Amino acid sequence: MLSESVTQRQEMGNQLKQEALLERTNLLELKAKLKKEREDLDRESEVMNKEKLDFDLIRSEIKKQGTCWNNRDKI
Secondary structure, three states, X not given: OHHHHHHHHXXXXXXXXXXXXXXXXXXXXXXXXXXXXXXXXXXXXXXXXXHHHHHHHHHHHHHHHHHHHHHXXXX
16 A cells, blocks of 8 residues: 555656646747747848838939939929
């Protein structure tokens, strides 16, 4: 009876260790997934910032051309 209790306790301990290991593995997988998503978002942000700069440059060029046309029409 005592050995049966010890065996059950050992089995419970082993089961708890396995569950903890599984939980740690799941957490590490989630952490890796979040890291990848963060990197993807950072890349997207860089692309968007570059596109914004490009659009700002285009807008500036259009304004310059408009000013040139307006000045030409006044002559």
